[in-house]
Amino acid sequence: MNVLVLCSDSFRRDNLSIYGGGEAKTPRLDALAEVSCVFDNAYTGSYPTLPNRADIFNGYWRFPNAGWGPLGDDITLAQVISDNGAMAHLEFDCPHMAKFNMYYQRGFSSWNWHRGQEADLLAPPSLCSAFPMPGQADKYRQEKAAVHSSRQHKANQMMRKRMNEEDFYPAAIAKQAVNLLASMRNDQFFMWVDMFDPHEPFDPPKHYFDMYFPDFAGHVYDVPVYGRQEKYTREELKAIRCAYLAEATMVDFWMGYIMDSLASLGLDDNTTIIFTSDHGLATGDHGYTGKNCLPLHHYICRIPLFISTPQMRRSRTGRVSRVFAQPVDLTPTIIGMMGFNPPAEMRLDGTSLIPIVNGEERDIRSVAITGNPNIAESNLGPGGHLRVSTTEWALIYPPVLVEDGIRRPPCLYDLVSDPGENNDVLKDHMDVAEKLYGEYVQFWKQYNHDGSEPHVPAPGSFV
Numbered sequence: 001m002n003v004l005v006l007c008s009d010s011f012r013r014d015n016l017s018i019y020g021g022g023e024a025k026t027p028r029l030d031a032l033a034e035v036s037c038v039f040d041n042a043y044t045g046s047y048p049t050l051p052n053r054a055d056i057f058n059g060y061w062r063f064p065n066a067g068w069g070p071l072g073d074d075i076t077l078a079q080v081i082s083d084n085g086a087m088a089h090l091e092f093d094c095p096h097m098a099k100f101n102m103y104y105q106r107g108f109s110s111w112n113w114h115r116g117q118e119a120d121l122l123a124p125p126s127l128c129s130a131f132p133m134p135g136q137a138d139k140y141r142q143e144k145a146a147v148h149s150s151r152q153h154k155a156n157q158m159m160r161k162r163m164n165e166e167d168f169y170p171a172a173i174a175k176q177a178v179n180l181l182a183s184m185r186n187d188q189f190f191m192w193v194d195m196f197d198p199h200e201p202f203d204p205p206k207h208y209f210d211m212y213f214p215d216f217a218g219h220v221y222d223v224p225v226y227g228r229q230e231k232y233t234r235e236e237l238k239a240i241r242c243a244y245l246a247e248a249t250m251v252d253f254w255m256g257y258i259m260d261s262l263a264s265l266g267l268d269d270n271t272t273i274i275f276t277s278d279h280g281l282a283t284g285d286h287g288y289t290g291k292n293c294l295p296l297h298h299y300i301c302r303i304p305l306f307i308s309t310p311q312m313r314r315s316r317t318g319r320v321s322r323v324f325a326q327p328v329d330l331t332p333t334i335i336g337m338m339g340f341n342p343p344a345e346m347r348l349d350g351t352s353l354i355p356i357v358n359g360e361e362r363d364i365r366s367v368a369i370t371g372n373p374n375i376a377e378s379n380l381g382p383g384g385h386l387r388v389s390t391t392e393w394a395l396i397y398p399p400v401l402v403e404d405g406i407r408r409p410p411c412l413y414d415l416v417s418d419p420g421e422n423n424d425v426l427k428d429h430m431d432v433a434e435k436l437y438g439e440y441v442q443f444w445k446q447y448n449h450d451g452s453e454p455h456v457p458a459p460g461s462f463v
Helices: 027-034 049-058 077-083 149-159 169-184 234-264 310-315 327-337 430-447
Strands: 002-008 037-042 087-092 110-113 189-195 271-276 288-290 305-308 319-325 368-371 386-389 393-397 411-414
Touching: 002 234, 002 327, 027 234, 027 271, 027 305, 049 077, 049 327, 077 087, 077 189, 077 327, 087 169, 110 169, 169 189, 169 234, 189 234, 234 271, 271 327, 368 430, 386 430, 393 430, 411 430
Parallel strands: 002 189, 002 271, 037 319, 087 110, 087 189
Antiparallel strands: 037 305, 271 305, 368 386, 386 393, 393 411
16 A cells, blocks of 8 residues: 655645635545544644654654644654555655754655745745835735845745746655655555645735636735734725635646546555645634634644545545644554554554545544644744643633743633634533543653643633
């Protein structure tokens, strides 16, 4: 069995019809979901981008041990696969995975980084400074940065000679991935295709944007603030939302191209396809745009995850699982699907999802934990996020903001009566909050490596 992972950064689960979406046009991923085991309670674990991938690539919880930083020195998922004689290829454009000695490509037998996304320092400062920043400076994220990511991104695209859709990242990644699939079709392989879109900057080809807002004549703030949305007019906020949806549709199209090519190359009968994301982001939800600055609401940390086997696609069957699945579970799942055994020295904190994919419905864990350490690195902004989720409740600790360092009280939401998480009921159900906090403490003690104390206080300490 081969395994192909399609990962899209910042792709909200409600972009997909299987998760109740309807605004985004994602026909190819919707079709894949119909012939997959769809995980309805998949939550990101370590948050955000790099900690999420570390969970999967190392196989153990990054949170509660470290935050944003290089991939851990331990054996990696890709190493296990390569050491067993299979090809392990990484196709990606997420700049954070490879820049500044992050080494998330470590262990892959081959990898290809498509340079220039966001603030990747591809274009020189002299070229970046030549690009104007239209509109109001305070409507961009990091408007005071020495090299703003919007300006850097535009200069990078000039360096890349971007002219038409096939020069945009999803297309370039998909085409290169297909070329590699053609060369590996006589070998067993694991391929991780990582598309940074629909992460900002939101700069889709115009024909995708016109699917959502054809009459817009203003300026799209392609790197919106991580904060309150009040700075934007209603039309500007709609344009941000539509530019994001347009990029999601572009990702859908080119992931469909990869899936079509898989079939034409004769690989559809021996390749399992996994689609997922690292997290979502806000485009006006709860009065916010972006992420990191706001509590870990469902549209941030509840992620899409579905696994499609060749048998499911042949029989045109799929199913929905209600188990709590998290990224650390993908490591033993992928290793097991390829028929390998993890080495004894590899620490695996997750549980294989293979029995669930094969039709069992058994509990893996009683709660889902999402968080990042209480850190305040300048590239991340706020730190100290935490969410404890069950099917009925969500205990959420808002982030500690860098500007004031104040710990806000947690919030408790009744997900049965309030799935949108709008009514904080902490004061009325402190017993529930304390029980969920106990789950977090138990989790911390089990997965923390250095014996440090949990980084957030008990809910009752705020009363």
